[in-house]
Amino acid sequence: PSRTFHGNNRLLTSQIISHYESVNQGKKELPEYFNFASDVLDKWTQLEKDGRKPANPAFWWVNGKGEEVKWSFEEFGSLSKKTANVLSEACGLQRGDRIVAILPRVPEWWLLNVACIRAGIVFFPGTSQLTAKDILYRLQASKAKCIVTNDTLAPAVESVLSGSKFLKSKLIVGQGSREGWLNFKELL
Numbered sequence: 436p437s438r439t440f441h442g443n444n445r446l447l448t449s450q451i452i453s454h455y456e457s458v459n460q461g462k463k464e465l466p467e468y469f470n471f472a473s474d475v476l477d478k479w480t481q482l483e484k485d486g487r488k489p490a491n492p493a494f495w496w497v498n499g500k501g502e503e504v505k506w507s508f509e510e511f512g513s514l515s516k517k518t519a520n521v522l523s524e525a526c527g528l529q530r531g532d533r534i535v536a537i538l539p540r541v542p543e544w545w546l547l548n549v550a551c552i553r554a555g556i557v558f559f560p561g562t563s564q565l566t567a568k569d570i571l572y573r574l575q576a577s578k579a580k581c582i583v584t585n586d587t588l589a590p591a592v593e594s595v596l597s598g599s600k601f602l603k604s605k606l607i608v609g610q611g612s613r614e615g616w617l618n619f620k621e622l623l
Contacts, residue, residue: 472515472553480508496542504542511549514623518550521622526581526604530555533579537561537570537588543608543619547583563588571595574602585609589616 482488493508551558583606607616
């Protein structure tokens with residue numbers, strides 16, 4: 436049983452449970468390592484390229500003003516790879532390093548999330564309602580080497596930087612530049 440969603444078949448809960456039970460009963464092999472970005476996103480991209488799956492947005496974001504961002508699986512996969520490169524090259528992060536992202540739910544939030552999964556970087560999300568004290572606590576507790584935020588929240592981050600001994604890079608999501616910060620959109 437399946438239902439149509441924007442012209443594509445989508446698994447129902449019963450199918451997902453059936454697959455899970457097959458793995459549990461040893462009828463299907465459980466992979467030793469699983470990475471959502473490569474094992475799902477990249478596979479769906481290849482299925483679309485091969486014509487075995489109709490094109491459908493992998494990501495579709497609309498804000499309160501009606502502005503939207505829509506990425507295919509191929510676009511989302513490519514952007515997440517570029518983002519993983521930004522994190523590893525420009526920010527100097529390696530597998531197991533930690534990153535704190537304090538952003539509203541803009542497309543970059545999801546892009547960073549998938550890029551971290553792809554690169555093995557530990558993603559710590561934070562709400563944009565955090566105070567400077569909250570930000571400092573998260574930086575210290577997580578031992579984050581990188582923080583990502585926007586123009587609005589950058590001053591709160593800057594006010595507590597002296598208390599974070601692990602932080603190596605600061606990434607800003609926005610149009611402008613800020614002294615001492617790397618600009619995500621420019622690097623992407």
